[in-house]
Amino acid sequence: MTTWIHEQRLATVHQAVLDTGARRVLDLGCGEGDLLLRLMHESRFDRLVGVDLSEDALDRLRSRLAEQTGPPATCIELVHASMIEPLQRFRGSIAPCCWRRSNISIPSACRSWKPLCSRR
Secondary structure: OOOHHHHHHHHHHHHHHHHHOOOEEEEEOOOOOHHHHHHOOOOOOOEEEEEEOOHHHHHHHHHHHHHOOOOOOOEEEEEEOOOOOOOHHHOOOEOOOOOOOOOOOOOHHHOOOOOOOOOO
16 A cells, blocks of 8 residues: 555656656666556557566566556566666666655766656
């Protein structure tokens, strides 16, 4: 169960991703896949990739994906990796993250990224 603030963040990021017109999405730190589950039925995407360091979270996401009714509208790939390591094969993908700067330290490798939306 998620909190209302998490749901609000997800809705905002979901809409921001749609507004970009992106065809590929790289969800860094995807956890149990809350954003991927929102995006998976959108036919506009060629590919969705979830990256997380926690194999347990990816296993829970695999279970959640298996419980979904109907096939996904796009290809979904799950990758067990650190989000601060180079992932060259995903160049050109949009990489939304549902982070609050007040409660997480943004990795130095990500600090130069342009935010889709930002609330201070």
